[in-house]
Amino acid sequence: MKPTERFKRRYISFSLSAAGKPPLYQDAKELVHSHFLSFFGESGVSSLAFKLVKYEAATGAGILRCERSRTDEAILCMACLSEWKGQPARLEPLSTSGTIKRL
Amino acid sequence: MDIVRFEPNESEGAGRALPVSSLPFFFDIANATAAKGVCRKKSALVHAAAYEIDDGDLLELARAGGAIVFSFSDVLAERGFRRGIIISKMRLLLAACRKRGTGFAFATLAKDSSHMRSARELAAFAAVLGATDVEMKAAKKSIVRLAGRGEKPERPAQLSAAKAGK
Numbered sequence: 001m002k003p004t005e006r007f008k009r010r011y012i013s014f015s016l017s018a019a020g021k022p023p024l025y026q027d028a029k030e031l032v033h034s035h036f037l038s039f040f041g042e043s044g045v046s047s048l049a050f051k052l053v054k055y056e057a058a059t060g061a062g063i064l065r066c067e068r069s070r071t072d073e074a075i076l077c078m079a080c081l082s083e084w085k086g087q088p089a090r091l092e093p094l095s096t097s098g099t100i101k102r103l
Numbered sequence: 104m105d106i107v108r109f110e111p112n113e114s115e116g117a118g119r120a121l122p123v124s125s126l127p128f129f130f131d132i133a134n135a136t137a138a139k140g141v142c143r144k145k146s147a148l149v150h151a152a153a154y155e156i157d158d159g160d161l162l163e164l165a166r167a168g169g170a171i172v173f174s175f176s177d178v179l180a181e182r183g184f185r186r187g188i189i190i191s192k193m194r195l196l197l198a199a200c201r202k203r204g205t206g207f208a209f210a211t212l213a214k215d216s217s218h219m220r221s222a223r224e225l226a227a228f229a230a231v232l233g234a235t236d237v238e239m240k241a242a243k244k245s246i247v248r249l250a251g252r253g254e255k256p257e258r259p260a261q262l263s264a265a266k267a268g269k
Binding site for chain 2: 072080
């Protein structure tokens with residue numbers, strides 16, 4: 001595939017906390033995936049080029065990928081998370097970049 | 104600058120958040136009927152929970168130098184399909200504000216510090232509703248001016264015209 005035909009990617013670093021502490025990797029993955037799926041739907045997630053790239057359970061810091069033109073939607077989606085399984089949760093976007101290295 | 108529904112202390116961003124109680128010209132309206140009286144008040148900040156305001160009232164509000172407040176808490180309070188509906192209503196109201204030259208502002212109207220959001224998140228909220236970069240700047244100026252002195256906000260339509268003239 002030509003580079004011009006690929007998704008133009010943006011990487012968003014975030015800080016995740018649920019019930020005041022960072023969740024474990026599997027929980028974080030389930031939380032992020034279910035929240036994005038709920039917000040965008042199956043079709044939306046596919047066109048968003050969404051992927052959870054990295055997550056550190058010790059700090060709650062992570063990186064996710066999205067399509068360049070839909071960065072604002074992805075950030076709004078992250079901001080819309082306020083609770084998970086009855087506990088307060090927060091998915092706070094920190095910075096956005098075109099490369100993982102510059103985050 | 105953000106508007107919240109509680110009294111923030113220093114750790115909760117007191118510098119960048121204004122409590123609603125300190126804004127005498129902030130009005131919460133439940134429906135379109137209640138909007139009629141409020142929109143004639145000078146430099147009013149109007150939050151319509153249903154996001155349904157008649158075009159005539161928007162014109163009145165534009166003449167009086169007021170602004171419509173879009174609250175992020177209203178999005179947070181809903182889930183699933185109802186969240187989709189409220190975002191859709193906000194988009195329609197923003198388009199109506201643009202058409203009538205009414206000012207608008209974006210705030211969290213958070214009830215506690217956990218519902219407060221960063222400036223980047225509010226900018227993303229505004230962008231998803233359809234606000235342009237120029238309109239976002241105008242919205243920020245509106246909220247600072249209306250919160251500070253009750254002056255007339257800059258209207259997005261006027262800003263666009265001024266920019267085109269340059």
